[in-house]
Amino acid sequence: MKAGKNKKGPSLFGVVGRQGASIADxxxxxxxxxxxxxxxxxxxxxxxxxxKKVVAGGKMKYDGLDDAAARADLIAYLxxxx
Amino acid sequence: MASKMLxxxxxxxxxxxxxxxxxxxxSALTPFVLWVPTAHALPSFARQTGEECAACxxxxxxxxxxxxxxxxxxxGYTDTDGKGGKVPLSAMMVxxxxxxxxxxxxxxxxxxxxxxxxxxxxxxxxxxxxLSEKIGSFTQVTYSGVDEKLxxxxxxxxxxxxxxxxxxxxxxxxxxxxxxxxxxPFNTLPAWRFPYVSSELAPGGAASPLMVGxxxxxxxxxxxxxxxxxxxxxxxGGYHTLSHQSLRALGASxxxxxxxxxxxxxxxxxxxxxxxxxxxxxxxxLNSSVQPGRIDGPENKYNDVGVDASYQxxxxxxxxxxxxxxxxHEDQKLNASFANGxxxxxxxxxxxxxxxxxxxxxxxxxxxxxxxxxxxxxxxxLYAPGPDSGxxxxxxxxxxxxxxxxxxxxxxxxxxxAPWANLRLxxxxxxxxxxxxxEDNYDGSGRNASDNNTLFLxxxxxx
Numbered sequence: 001m002k003a004g005k006n007k008k009g010p011s012l013f014g015v016v017g018r019q020g021a022s023i024a025d026x027x028x029x030x031x032x033x034x035x036x037x038x039x040x041x042x043x044x045x046x047x048x049x050x051x052k053k054v055v056a057g058g059k060m061k062y063d064g065l066d067d068a069a070a071r072a073d074l075i076a077y078l079x080x081x082x
Numbered sequence: 083m084a085s086k087m088l089x090x091x092x093x094x095x096x097x098x099x100x101x102x103x104x105x106x107x108x109s110a111l112t113p114f115v116l117w118v119p120t121a122h123a124l125p126s127f128a129r130q131t132g133e134e135c136a137a138c139x140x141x142x143x144x145x146x147x148x149x150x151x152x153x154x155x156x157x158g159y160t161d162t163d164g165k166g167g168k169v170p171l172s173a174m175m176v177x178x179x180x181x182x183x184x185x186x187x188x189x190x191x192x193x194x195x196x197x198x199x200x201x202x203x204x205x206x207x208x209x210x211x212x213l214s215e216k217i218g219s220f221t222q223v224t225y226s227g228v229d230e231k232l233x234x235x236x237x238x239x240x241x242x243x244x245x246x247x248x249x250x251x252x253x254x255x256x257x258x259x260x261x262x263x264x265x266x267p268f269n270t271l272p273a274w275r276f277p278y279v280s281s282e283l284a285p286g287g288a289a290s291p292l293m294v295g296x297x298x299x300x301x302x303x304x305x306x307x308x309x310x311x312x313x314x315x316x317x318x319g320g321y322h323t324l325s326h327q328s329l330r331a332l333g334a335s336x337x338x339x340x341x342x343x344x345x346x347x348x349x350x351x352x353x354x355x356x357x358x359x360x361x362x363x364x365x366x367x368l369n370s371s372v373q374p375g376r377i378d379g380p381e382n383k384y385n386d387v388g389v390d391a392s393y394q395x396x397x398x399x400x401x402x403x404x405x406x407x408x409x410x411h412e413d414q415k416l417n418a419s420f421a422n423g424x425x426x427x428x429x430x431x432x433x434x435x436x437x438x439x440x441x442x443x444x445x446x447x448x449x450x451x452x453x454x455x456x457x458x459x460x461x462x463x464l465y466a467p468g469p470d471s472g473x474x475x476x477x478x479x480x481x482x483x484x485x486x487x488x489x490x491x492x493x494x495x496x497x498x499x500a501p502w503a504n505l506r507l508x509x510x511x512x513x514x515x516x517x518x519x520x521e522d523n524y525d526g527s528g529r530n531a532s533d534n535n536t537l538f539l540x541x542x543x544x545x
Contacts, residue, residue, distance in 0.1 A: 007132035007163055027164030052251075061153070063251065063312065 001081055009060070014082040015039050016075065031057035041075050048074065124220075125545055126172040127154070128501035130211045132163030135493035135504055140394075140402050142445040142493025143506045143542075145274050148396060149312075149355045152267035156253050156309050158242030159211055159218030170211030170219065174544040176203040180281040184533035187469040190283040191228050199283045202227030203540075206235060217241050228282045233333030234299065236264050236273070250311035257305055261298035262321060262347040265305055268362050270390035270408045271349075273298070276438045276452050277484055277510060284536040287456050287480030288465050288473055288518045291412040291432050292384040293347075293368040297321060299334045301345065315364070317349040326376065338372060342381060345370035351390075361393045373418055380417035387411050400444055407437045419463070426463035432478065433457050448488045448508075455481040465518060467526030474526035477519025482531075486510040503545040510538040 003013040010026040020037035021028040035055050037043055043054075048071050051060040065071050124144065128135050131154070136142040138151030147155070154161050162168065178201055180190070185197040194201065206224040213219055222235035242255035257265050263273040272294040290296070305319025323341045330336070351364030366388045371381040388410035395403045412432040419425035438452030458478040465473040488508030492498060517524045517531035524531055 005132075006165075007137075008161055025165070 012078055012081070016041060016044065016079040016082070029055070029057065029059045031055050032059070041079070044075050044078070045071050124172040124174075124208055124210045125501050125504055126168075126170050126208065126210045127159065130159075130162050130168045130170065132165075134495040134497075134500065136399065136445040136495075139493070140404060140440070140445075141442040141448045141488070141490050141506075142497075143490040143504055145278055146269055146404065146440070147267065147274075148394070149353065149360050152353075153253075153309075153312075155220075155267050156242060156255065156307070156315075157218075157244075158216060158240045158255055159220060160214075160216060160242065162212055168211065170209055170213065172208040172210050172544060174204070174206045174208070174542070176279060176540060176542045177201070178203050178279075178281060178538060178540040180283045181537045182284050182533065183535040184529070186285070187527070187529075193230065194228070194283055201283060203279070203282055216243060226282075231333055234260070236261055236298070238264055240265075247308070247310055252311060253309040255307050257307065257319075258302070259305070259319075260300075260302050261295075262293055262301075262303070262319065262345070262368055263349075263366075264298070265307065265317060265319070266349060266366075267309075267315065268351065268353075268364070268390070268392060269404075270362070270364070270392050270406045271366060271388075275406060275408065275436065276440070276450055277486065279508070279538075279540055279542060280484075280510065280512070281536055281538040284512070284538070285470060285517070285534045287478060288471065289432055289458055289478035289480075290456055291386050291410045291434055292370055292372075293386045293388075293410065293412075294434065297338065297345065297370070299332075300324065300329060300336065300338045301341065303345070303347075305347065307349075312355060313353055315349070315351040315353065317347075319347040321345040321347065321370075336376075339374040340376040341370055341372055343371055358397050359393070359395045361391070363389075363391045365389050374422065374424075377418070377422075380421045382418045383415040385413045402440075402442045402445070404440045405438075408435075410434045416464075424463055426461050426476075427459070430459050430461055430464065438484070445494055446490055448486075448490070450484075450486045450488075452484040452486075453482075454484070460519075469525055469527040470529060471518075472525040472527070473518035473520075474524060475519035479516055479519045480514065481516045482512060482514040484510060484512050499545075504543065506540075506542045508540050508542070510536075510540070512536040512538070 001013050005011050006026045010023045016039060018039050021033045032055050047054045048065050050064045051062055138148055138154055140146035180199050182197055189196055190199055204224045204226055206222050209219045209221045220238040224235040225232045238257055238259045240255050240257035242253055244253055259265055261273055263271040269275055301321040301323050303319055303321030305317050307317040309315050323338060326336050347368045349366040351362055353362050368386040370384045373381050388408055390408035393405045414430035416425040416428055416430055420428045435455045438450055440450035442448045460476045462476040465476045465478055467474050486508055488506050490506045493504045514531040514534045517534055521531050
């Protein structure tokens with residue numbers, strides 16, 4: 001995971017605390033741009049659990065991680081990458 | 083996949099070996115080498131998506147897919163990192179050295195000796211990737227150094243549309259392609275199963291079911307598919323042989339004959355993707371009528387039905403283990419071959435069982451062990467005695483093992499020249515326990531099954 005290295009999704013380097021749809025050279029969906037999200041740990045948790053419920057019409061193809069403990073581990077990892 | 087397949091169905095690989103009339107008549111349907119798929123690991127996909135090869139492929143190299151890779155394929159090869167300027171072109175080369183345990187009785191190829199042959203198996207260019215928002219391509223043109231010929235190889239041009247079916251996210255699509263099973267998103271069906279490369283200059287059993295490469299590149303067709311809720315995959319397609327003139331223009335062989343009517347192909351599969359591991363189970367089939375030599379009159383009819391299953395442990399991707407298996411049963415009605423004197427019976431059958439297991443460490447080091455077993459009824463017309471490729475017992479029964487070790491140093495995000503180049507070096511050994519019906523003197527000329535044991539060293543690169 002590298003800063004500025006976007007793939008099918010935007011780089012997740014430093015994503016915790018970042019404003020949603022804020023990487024200039026990534027092509028976000030209109031739905032995500034209009035959602036006005038801020039990637040707080042709580043918001044990330046809700047999004048990772050059910051992406052399509054949080055951002056209906058977004059590009060995210062992942063259908064969600066049900067395991068709350070796994071989500072917490074993932075968010076803790078993301079918080080360590082900055 | 084050499085020429086999509088390193089060994090192309092219907093193409094005589096023992097170029098220098100004369101065969102009996104009956105075997106020649108069957109050649110369109112039964113390759114004389116282990117039929118193997120064309121293997122692909124295409125950096126143009128990595129450049130398009132911004133992802134490493136290892137995101138979609140086990141071992142950092144194609145064609146073993148992860149569920150993520152399967153979805154990319156079913157999405158029509160169109161997923162992208164959102165940046166423009168991506169050119170959907172790739173290239174690939176495979177070079178190899180082949181040694182059989184005992185020299186063949188004649189040269190293994192038109193430009194090769196009876197043993198210890200080095201060859202440029204294929205040099206290929208691909209139109210591979212996103213052509214528009216919903217249309218993508220995986221189309222290969224291959225130069226075979228063995229045949230010294232350029233030909234259209236596998237073609238899979240598809241349109242995919244995400245939509246909601248019964249309240250669940252789904253993908254539906256249409257593909258125009260030239261090889262039944264090349265469209266499949268798993269690694270259990272003939273077009274994409276292990277071995278992903280193998281020698282073009284070594285013997286293989288006398289027969290295999292028609293859908294094991296017997297139609298590839300000689301037919302053109304279309305299929306519709308749906309992938310529902312990331313769980314159920316269904317596909318239905320129809321194919322017809324191309325005209326002799328079209329095949330010649332495309333550089334393809336015309337060994338199959340004519341297929342009056344439509345050759346239908348169907349597939350149903352279940353996927354359970356638990357992220358760290360996944361398994362699949364499915365059924366598939368193909369029905370075709372063939373007029374060998376494009377002669378009007380009686381037809382051969384082939385009815386193939388198969389089951390397949392796989393298990394894959396992905397974990398953290400440091401240790402990846404995969405298990406694949408398939409079983410195909412083919413019923414044959416050989417009215418045309420019988421009338422031509424090429425078959426001794428009007429009916430026949432073949433079964434084929436394939437099982438293989440692979441382990442990859444650190445997306446780099448791989449070991450695969452496979453078992454193959456083809457059985458069929460005896461037919462003195464179809465399987466006549468003859469040096470190397472014949473059968474003393476009039477039997478196609480061939481079985482053995484394949485062991486392969488390989489090294490794929492690139493294909494990861496931080497690899498040298500990523501995402502512009504990839505490489506796999508490998509050593510493969512094929513062990514025959516039975517060949518065309520027997521272990522000893524199988525061909526009636528004193529050759530034993532183990533004489534065909536084959537060491538195949540290969541270097542396979544794509545960019």
